[in-house]
Amino acid sequence: xxxxxxxxxxxxxxxxxxxxxxxxxxxxxxxxxxxxxxxxxxxxxxxxxxxxxxxxxxxxxxxxxxxxxxxxxxxxxxxxxxxxxxxxxxxxxxxxxxxxxxxxxxxxxxxxxxxxxxxxxxxxxxxxxxxxxxxxxxxxxxxxxxxxxxxxxxxxxxxxxxxxxxxxxxxxxxxxxxxxxx
Amino acid sequence: xxxxxxxxxxxxxxxxxxxxxxxxxxxxxxxxxxxxxxxxxxxxxxxxxxxxxxxxxxxxxxxxxxxxxxxxxxxxxxxxxxxxxxxxxxxxxxxxxxxxxxxxxxxxxxxxxxxxxxxxxxxxxxxxxxxxxxxxxxxxxxxxxxxxxxxxxxxxxxxxxxxxxxxxxxxxxxxxxxxxxxxxxxxxxxxxxxxxxxxxxxxxxxxxxxxxxxxxxxxxxxxxxxxxxxxxxxxxxxxxxxxxxxxxxxxxxxxxxxxxxxxxxxxxxxxxxxxxxxxxxxxxxxxxxxxxxxxxxxxxxxxxxxxxxxxxxxxxxxxxxxxxxxxxxxxxxxxxxxxxxxxxxxxxxxxxxxxxxxxxxxxxxxxxxxxxxxxxxxxxxxxxxxxxxxxxxxxxxxxxxxxxxxxxxxxxxxxxxxxxxxxxxxxxxxxxxxxxxxxxxxxxxxxxxxxxxxxxxxxxxxxxxxxxxxxxxxxxxxxxxxxxxxxxxxxxxxxxxxxxxxxxxxxxxxxxxxxxxxxxxxxxxxxxxxxxxx
Numbered sequence: 129x130x131x132x133x134x135x136x137x138x139x140x141x142x143x144x145x146x147x148x149x150x151x152x153x154x155x156x157x158x159x160x161x162x163x164x165x166x167x168x169x170x171x172x173x174x175x176x177x178x179x180x181x182x183x184x185x186x187x188x189x190x191x192x193x194x195x196x197x198x199x200x201x202x203x204x205x206x207x208x209x210x211x212x213x214x215x216x217x218x219x220x221x222x223x224x225x226x227x228x229x230x231x232x233x234x235x236x237x238x239x240x241x242x243x244x245x246x247x248x249x250x251x252x253x254x255x256x257x258x259x260x261x262x263x264x265x266x267x268x269x270x271x272x273x274x275x276x277x278x279x280x281x282x283x284x285x286x287x288x289x290x291x292x293x294x295x296x297x298x299x300x301x302x303x304x305x306x307x308x309x310x
Numbered sequence: 311x312x313x314x315x316x317x318x319x320x321x322x323x324x325x326x327x328x329x330x331x332x333x334x335x336x337x338x339x340x341x342x343x344x345x346x347x348x349x350x351x352x353x354x355x356x357x358x359x360x361x362x363x364x365x366x367x368x369x370x371x372x373x374x375x376x377x378x379x380x381x382x383x384x385x386x387x388x389x390x391x392x393x394x395x396x397x398x399x400x401x402x403x404x405x406x407x408x409x410x411x412x413x414x415x416x417x418x419x420x421x422x423x424x425x426x427x428x429x430x431x432x433x434x435x436x437x438x439x440x441x442x443x444x445x446x447x448x449x450x451x452x453x454x455x456x457x458x459x460x461x462x463x464x465x466x467x468x469x470x471x472x473x474x475x476x477x478x479x480x481x482x483x484x485x486x487x488x489x490x491x492x493x494x495x496x497x498x499x500x501x502x503x504x505x506x507x508x509x510x511x512x513x514x515x516x517x518x519x520x521x522x523x524x525x526x527x528x529x530x531x532x533x534x535x536x537x538x539x540x541x542x543x544x545x546x547x548x549x550x551x552x553x554x555x556x557x558x559x560x561x562x563x564x565x566x567x568x569x570x571x572x573x574x575x576x577x578x579x580x581x582x583x584x585x586x587x588x589x590x591x592x593x594x595x596x597x598x599x600x601x602x603x604x605x606x607x608x609x610x611x612x613x614x615x616x617x618x619x620x621x622x623x624x625x626x627x628x629x630x631x632x633x634x635x636x637x638x639x640x641x642x643x644x645x646x647x648x649x650x651x652x653x654x655x656x657x658x659x660x661x662x663x664x665x666x667x668x669x670x671x672x673x674x675x676x677x678x679x680x681x682x683x684x685x686x687x688x689x690x691x692x693x694x695x696x697x698x699x700x701x702x703x704x705x706x707x708x709x710x711x712x713x714x715x716x717x718x719x720x721x722x723x724x725x726x727x728x729x730x731x732x733x734x735x736x737x738x739x740x741x742x743x744x745x746x747x748x749x750x751x752x753x754x755x756x757x758x759x760x761x762x763x764x765x766x767x768x769x770x771x772x773x774x775x776x777x778x779x780x781x782x783x784x785x786x787x788x789x790x791x792x793x794x795x796x797x798x799x800x801x802x803x804x805x806x807x808x809x810x811x812x813x814x815x816x817x818x819x820x821x822x823x824x825x826x827x828x829x830x831x832x833x834x835x836x837x838x839x840x841x842x843x844x
Contacts, residue, residue: 168824168825168826170717170818170825170826170827170828171717171765172805172812172815172828173762173763173764173812173814173815174812174813174814174838175812182805182818182826183826184820184824184825184826186472187471187472187475187476187803187820188803189803189804189805189818189820189826191805
């Protein structure tokens with residue numbers, strides 16, 4: 129399935145929700161370019177574990193990261209529900225936008241969350257970095273962790289810059305197998 | 311008039327090697343035809359090139375116009391050349407073809423950053439690869455131009471590139487290949503031919519002549535001559551040669567460097583020239599021409615030439631080179647290449663123009679970044695020529711597709727010397743970690759691609775796998791891969807801005823089945839591999 133989501137003023141409060149395990153997360157709909165089912169990933173050398181590789185998106189090559197890996201959650205095997213959300217990211221809000229793919233367990237729905245329903249993230253201290261959380265959205269009884277995709281991605285870039293230049297042994301090849309849905 | 315043999319046609323076509331190949335195939339397939347029982351047309355009368363061949367053949371008096379009309383009248387699409395139909399001997403046909411090629415070269419497609427001419431489609435297109443052909447318009451009446459936004463043009467070119475890939479994916483699909491219907495295969499081939507022609511046209515939109523750059527150099531030479539009090543005559547040759555727009559921008563700086571070198575160190579003062587019995591004015595020639603699939607740019611001067619001994623001496627003095635054999639045995643070309651090493655300069659004086667020892671290595675790096683090659687030829691006392699060789703287009707590379715485990719990679723063919731399956735006798739190791747192979751007398755290190763890239767699969771036994779001997783930066787090494795899939799031209803796609811540069815990988819290519827093959831940057835791979843081994 130592949131959808132391109134439209135852009136207009138109404139969409140500023142809309143978030144695309146998806147799951148990583150039992151946790152529900154949200155991404156600003158304006159940043160979502162399309163959603164595709166998981167496809168063949170070509171691994172890239174010298175990149176951090178969570179950068180799974182690159183994919184062929186209708187003739188364009190874009191990198192994909194596995195969000196579970198990025199958040200240091202254990203990886204799971206891919207199923208037919210596993211999706212790649214293609215997002216548009218800009219570094220430091222510059223005009224340069226580029227596309228990346230984010231691998232998530234499954235995609236849920238589009239939620240309308242008004243500003244008043246968004247609370248700032250709680251401070252867990254230095255155990256968990258919450259820079260990339262926009263806020264905690266309250267939808268009925270659920271709590272949706274709203275992500276600032278720029279910060280998620282930009283941080284990973286910085287890390288990969290560091291790992292590429294300092295030649296640390298972060299480039300450990302991942303051990304799990306990845307069954308791809310046919 | 312007689313039947314042409316495939317070989318004779320090939321001779322007639324001289325440098326159009328691919329066209330000869332196709333023609334050969336078609337001739338073998340089709341058998342004999344003559345003007346009376348014409349079945350296949352080779353001309354589409356509506357195309358301008360078609361009309362030209364017609365006119366030329368009439369003009370040259372090779373054939374009566376009646377017979378030619380009969381040939382044209384029969385309509386079907388196929389790529390047979392007129393010669394086959396009319397049974398012209400290669401000698402008779404050759405002048406017509408030569409004239410057509412000459413006309414094509416004359417009428418050039420000029421595209422600056424703001425304008426583009428739309429060239430006419432070619433009728434007798436053989437499956438040319440964009441790297442080898444320049445598509446030109448032959449409208450003699452005066453080329454009209456339109457201004458086109460460059461982003462739109464780049465988008466168009468990208469989309470055409472994707473169309474080529476999409477078409478390959480359809481054609482290579484096993485269920486399509488197994489279709490028995492002749493008609494659909496023919497139609498697909500026809501569509502494919504049109505798409506390839508379209509790609510050539512699109513690529514040609516990005517071509518510009520080197521004239522502008524060369525003319526800027528003329529001014530530079532004048533300034534340099536005045537400043538130094540020397541007399542320097544500037545000559546240009548082949549300024550109508552075309553290059554990809556981006557490449558033209560990138561060669562500007564290296565050219566400036568080389569010209570400064572030539573004017574400053576190459577060409578002597580008037581007195582020196584008189585003493586050497588040369589003309590008062592030195593000659594500096596900038597030359598551009600196509601050769602094979604590349605464009606060659608030469609900076610030639612008739613000045614002092616390179617002093618081989620001084621170069622060797624300086625290089626050794628500065629510790630940037632230690633000869634591994636008797637200096638007298640080192641070939642000239644290798645000595646001259648020392649000039650490209652960083653930190654080198656034999657200039658006695660460092661002027662503001664050159665001599666700081668940073669010029670030539672930057673030139674070489676810039677050229678190699680464009681996947682090109684720089685070298686120097688020289689004769690002491692007579693002059694020097696700096697030769698730059700660049701690929702015609704940046705977007706496409708000729709590569710060898712190899713596989714390691716489940717992944718596939720593309721190695722630029724330019725870097726490949728040879729490939730072979732080694733026998734155990736040819737393999738050696740040092741402290742059980744450094745592996746080497748002896749290739750034609752020298753010992754070269756072996757790098758296992760799967761280890762360099764951190765892959766889990768891939769063949770472990772070298773004698774079951776293949777060694778590819780690579781050459782880069784004057785050093786050679788062997789790369790271990792599982793097998794070679796084939797050679798093909800691939801479109802280079804960048805890996806996306808989100809990914810920072812990966813050492814050893816210069817981009818990605820989408821193969822016919824839609825999967826991605828990483829394109830290997832040989833020098834990056836070597837430095838990555840040597841780091842891992844350390």
